Amino acid sequence: MEKLLDLISQEMGRAFAAAGYDESLGRVSVSNRPDLCEYQCNGAMAGAKKYHKAPLVIAGEVAGALTGEDGVPGEESVFSSVEAIAPGFLNLKIKESFLADYLAQMSAQEKLGLALPEKPKTIVLDYGGPNVAKPLHVGHLRSAVIGEAIKRIARYNGETVISDIHLGDWGLQMGLIITELQKRQPDLPYFDPSYEGEYPQEAPFTVSELEEIYPYASKKSKEDEAYYAEAMDNTHRLQEGERGLRALWKQIVTVSVADMKKNYANLDVDFDLWLGESDAHDAIPPMVERMKSEGYAYESNGALVVDVCDPADAKEIPPCIILKSDGASLYTTTDLATIAQRTEKYHPDEIIYVTDKRQELHFVQVFRCAKKCGLVGEETQLKHIGFGTMNGRDGKPFKTREGGVMRLERLIADIDEEMLGKIRSNEEIPAEEAEKTAKQVALAALKYGDLSNQASKDYVFDMERFTSFEGDTGPYILYTIVRIRSILSKYEAQKKENAAADSTEAKDNGRKPEALADETGEGTSGRASGALQIQPAKSPLEKALMAQIAQFNAVMKSAHEETAPHKLCAYIYDLSNAFNSFYHATKILSEEDQTTKAGWIALLTLTEQVLTTTIQTLGFDSPARM
Ligand code: ARG
Numbered sequence: 001m002e003k004l005l006d007l008i009s010q011e012m013g014r015a016f017a018a019a020g021y022d023e024s025l026g027r028v029s030v031s032n033r034p035d036l037c038e039y040q041c042n043g044a045m046a047g048a049k050k051y052h053k054a055p056l057v058i059a060g061e062v063a064g065a066l067t068g069e070d071g072v073p074g075e076e077s078v079f080s081s082v083e084a085i086a087p088g089f090l091n092l093k094i095k096e097s098f099l100a101d102y103l104a105q106m107s108a109q110e111k112l113g114l115a116l117p118e119k120p121k122t123i124v125l126d127y128g129g130p131n132v133a134k135p136l137h138v139g140h141l142r143s144a145v146i147g148e149a150i151k152r153i154a155r156y157n158g159e160t161v162i163s164d165i166h167l168g169d170w171g172l173q174m175g176l177i178i179t180e181l182q183k184r185q186p187d188l189p190y191f192d193p194s195y196e197g198e199y200p201q202e203a204p205f206t207v208s209e210l211e212e213i214y215p216y217a218s219k220k221s222k223e224d225e226a227y228y229a230e231a232m233d234n235t236h237r238l239q240e241g242e243r244g245l246r247a248l249w250k251q252i253v254t255v256s257v258a259d260m261k262k263n264y265a266n267l268d269v270d271f272d273l274w275l276g277e278s279d280a281h282d283a284i285p286p287m288v289e290r291m292k293s294e295g296y297a298y299e300s301n302g303a304l305v306v307d308v309c310d311p312a313d314a315k316e317i318p319p320c321i322i323l324k325s326d327g328a329s330l331y332t333t334t335d336l337a338t339i340a341q342r343t344e345k346y347h348p349d350e351i352i353y354v355t356d357k358r359q360e361l362h363f364v365q366v367f368r369c370a371k372k373c374g375l376v377g378e379e380t381q382l383k384h385i386g387f388g389t390m391n392g393r394d395g396k397p398f399k400t401r402e403g404g405v406m407r408l409e410r411l412i413a414d415i416d417e418e419m420l421g422k423i424r425s426n427e428e429i430p431a432e433e434a435e436k437t438a439k440q441v442a443l444a445a446l447k448y449g450d451l452s453n454q455a456s457k458d459y460v461f462d463m464e465r466f467t468s469f470e471g472d473t474g475p476y477i478l479y480t481i482v483r484i485r486s487i488l489s490k491y492e493a494q495k496k497e498n499a500a501a502d503s504t505e506a507k508d509n510g511r512k513p514e515a516l517a518d519e520t521g522e523g524t525s526g527r528a529s530g531a532l533q534i535q536p537a538k539s540p541l542e543k544a545l546m547a548q549i550a551q552f553n554a555v556m557k558s559a560h561e562e563t564a565p566h567k568l569c570a571y572i573y574d575l576s577n578a579f580n581s582f583y584h585a586t587k588i589l590s591e592e593d594q595t596t597k598a599g600w601i602a603l604l605t606l607t608e609q610v611l612t613t614t615i616q617t618l619g620f621d622s623p624a625r626m
Contacts, residue, residue, distance in 0.1 A: 001113035003557075004102055004550040005029065005039075008094065011078050012041050012062075019061040021047055026062075028092065037083070037091035038547065044088040055088020063090060096536035099546045106552070107606050108531035112613060114553040116158035123161045124342050125151050127354035128264070128271060131168035132256045133177050133210045136263050136408040138398050138461075139356065142387045145450045145619065147354040148269045149565040150385070152617040157560040162346060167276030169253055170334060175235030176217035177210065177252060178245060179227065182234075190244040199244070203251040207259040210252065236328065239281065253278075263408060268443065268619055280337035284329055287337050287375065288322060296373045297322055308368035317361070320369040335366045339382075340375040350381040352563065357386025357456055385563055388458035390450070398461050415442045418467050419475075423626060437623040441475050442467070444620040448474030451618055452569035472573050477615060480576040481622045483583070484608040490589055491601050532606055535599025541585050545578040546603065552610050556617075565618060572614050579607050 005028055013026030025043030032040070044059035051058065063084040066073050073079040081093040106113035127147025130140050147163070154161045181204070182191050188204055189195045205213070221228040238245040257274065264270060288304065291297035297306050302325030309317045322333055342348060353363060363384035370376045392398045400406045420438035423429060429437065449466035453459040469475045537543035551571065559567040588604070591597040615621065 001106060001109060001115060001553060003554040004099075005554060007102075008039060008078055008092070009041075011066075012043070012090070012092075015062045015065040016043060016047075018065040019058070021051065021058060021062070031091070033091075036085075037081075037093055038543075039092040039094065041090040041092065042088075044084070044090060048088065056084060056086055059084035059088045059090050096538075096543060099543065099550060100534045100536040102550055103546055103603075103606060104531040104534045106550070107534065107602075107609070111156070111158075112552055112610060114157065114556050121159045121349040122346055123154055123159055123350045123352060124346055124348045125154070125161055125163045125352050125354070126166045127151075127163065128165040128269070129168065129355060130165070130260055131173060132253050132276070133173060133214050134168075135211045136260065137405045138390055138408060138411055141267075141408055141411070141446075142390060142450060142455075143354050143356075144264065144267055144269045145447050146385065146387055146455050146565065148267075148619045149447075149451055149568075149617070150352065150354065150563050152619060153556070153560050153565060153568070156556065156613075156617045159560075162273065162348075163271045164273040164275050164342075165271040166338070167253075167257070167274065167278075169276035170239070170278040170281065171331070172231060172235050173214060173218070174238055174249055174252065175231040175233070176221055177213055178234045178238065178248060179231040180213045180217040180220075181205065181248065188248075190248040192244065193242075195244060199247040203255050205252075205255065207255050210256060236326075239329075266412060266443075268621075275338075277331075277334040277338075280334040280341060283337040283341050284333055287340050287373075291322060291373050294373070301325065306369050306373065308365050308372065310368075317364060317368070320365045332362065332366055332369075335362075336370055336373075336375060339366070339370045343376045343380070348380060350383060351376075352383045352385060354385045354387065357388060360384060360386050383563070385455055387455045388453075391458055391460050393460055393462060395460065412442070412446070415446055415463060415467065418442070418463055419445065422467065422469070426626065429625065437626055440621060440623045441478055441626055444474030444478050444615070444622075446474070447618065447620050448477065448569060451565045452573075454564070454566050472569075474620065475626075477572050477576055477611065478622045478626060480579060481608060481611050481615070482624070482626055484579070484604050484611075486625070487583075487588060487604060488601065488608065491597075494589065532602035533598055534602045534606065535596065538596070539582075539585070541578075541582045542600075542603070545575075545582045545607065548575045548578040549603075549606055549610055552614075556614075568614050568618055572611055575607070575611065579604075 009026055009028045011026075012028050013023040016026045017023040021043075025047045026041060027043060028039050028041045030039060031037045041062075044055040044062060047053075047058055048055040063071075063082045066077060066079060066082045068074055073082055078094050078098045079092055080095045081091075083091045085091050125147060127143045127150075128140070129143055130136055151161050151163050181188070185204055189197065189199060217227075217231070221231050234245065238249055253276075288297065291306060292304070297304050299305075300319065303321050304323040305319040305321050307319045309319070320332055320336075321330060322336070323329060339351065342351060355363075363382075363386075367382040367384070370382065371378065376382065390398050398406055400410070416439050419442040420435060423434045423438045423441065424431075426434075445466040449461065450459070452472060465471070466473055467475060469479050534546075537546055548571075555567055555571040559565060559571075586600065588597065588600050591600065612622065
């Protein structure tokens with residue numbers, strides 16, 4: 001379905017053309033003076049220079065082309081009023097019937113009126129990026145939450161998305177853990193090079209042990225040179241493929257990933273691929289060979305590097321280090337080899353990475369190097385979505401009360417508990433349901449609190465504000481949805497009662513939506529079936545709500561094109577406000593006129609569909625009640 005603004009702009013464009021001006025001047029936008037009009041067109045001002053005419057004269061002629069002698073737009077026009085205002089604005093209002101028809105048509109479409117691409121893109125989305133054997137902390141939260149939303153938004157927009165967690169499972173941290181395990185349990189068969197038997201099925205550690213071992217070993221390696229050298233050696237031997245170390249590594253990964261899966265499931269985040277840096281290992285040697293033989297990589301101070309600077313750079317971009325002087329690969333190397341693998345396997349149109357914005361330079365280097373060395377075609381877009389830091393109320397990176405790094409599990413438990421306190425105050429909800437509901441609302445609070453900020457910005461994690469049922473919060477949106485559903489189910493109950501009392505009264509007497517040519521040019525065929533019986537608005541608040549709903553396809557599309565989930569948050573906040581204003585001013589269930597009432601119910605049904613669809617693409621869902 002075409003966007004509402006496009007439809008309105010087309011009519012305006014035809015009016016400009018009819019008055020002898022360029023059609024493209026007819027672009028209409030939402031009014032920035034809602035007290036004066038609903039929409040506006042500034043084309044007359046833009047055209048003044050070209051046509052050497054006063055903008056107000058042009059605006060007057062265009063308005064004349066749209067209205068009859070009486071100054072009122074004709075029967076077939078989408079406008080109910082068109083006014084030329086000094087210095088040359090066109091102030092516009094649209095017809096209630098046109099808006100109602102647009103909404104009815106939208107309600108009958110599978111994607112609520114969102115037009116899907118003719119040729120979907122293939123997108124590889126790299127997010128999450130946790131490191132094996134290190135506990136997930138709040139820093140990983142943003143990547144998971146933002147990445148999941150980007151994925152779902154792209155899929156709703158019809159694209160093919162392959163999500164990959166890209167585990168950090170190959171670096172020095174693995175060598176450190178292996179080294180410390182060897183100190184503690186030297187008799188394990190993994191460390192005996194002459195051992196030829198099967199290794200034990202059961203891992204010789206638990207996930208909590210792993211999480212204790214890593215920081216211990218990391219600290220020790222910084223104080224003890226020999227320990228560090230041993231960890232480096234173990235990392236090297238692991239990467240070279242020593243059988244025992246590979247077997248032990250496999251168990252570390254298995255135990256750690258099982259725990260991660262639980263954590264991500266709690267966040268309602270999932271990945272198609274659970275690949276990691278280690279999976280790029282075999283692709284490194286052929287890639288390095290190619291870089292060398294094609295003359296891109298050269299030796300510098302013993303290391304192998306590729307230049308990626310550009311004379312136009314304001315700040316110098318250092319060369320990409322492919323191999324260190326000891327031949328070891330780096331984070332950059334695995335990322336490059338992973339690009340080569342993804343290109344070969346999926347031929348993606350885009351690869352998107354969601355990480356902390358402090359990794360920006362890394363991605364500039366990797367992207368330039370990948371393009372320069374032909375690991376990926378020119379036509380493939382490589383994008384880095386860098387996010388800001390989640391801060392505490394003191395404006396510093398979020399910490400535990402004791403000042404340590406906050407584990408993700410702990411953060412989630414805290415917000416769940418806060419929410420449970422609020423849900424329990426509703427005595428109608430039994431204990432078990434309250435717990436489930438609290439988790440669901442808490443997740444919405446957490447995700448919405450994050451996603452409602454532009455990703456690149458830092459934000460403050462404010463438990464009190466995020467969990468509030470009022471204001472720009474996840475719980476407020478859920479509360480609105482729950483309120484709508486409650487009205488809808490009361491209406492259904494009323495209908496049943498009435499049907500029992502008098503079967504004729506409950507008959508659906510809503511009017512059929514009028515024809516509205518769709519973009520296929522086939523008129524109304526194929527849409528009337530599922531369309532809701534939306535009625536033209538009877539009040540400004542109702543019209544404002546309808547105008548908000550009509551924006552859905554435009555916002556959903558731009559949130560995708562700009563990888564900007566925060567636009568959807570802003571949209572559902574405005575929509576919820578528009579609904580609540582309408583709701584407070586309207587006695588829906590006690591309305592006597594059955595046609596009017598059914599029209600409102602249809603409007604509520606559509607509002608609920610739009611809100612629910614949007615929160616699901618953002619990555620959370622609503623409870624039955626709260
Ligand atoms: N494991 C990395 C980290 O903790 C994030 C990985 C992001 N993805 C990537 N392809 N580099 O910083």
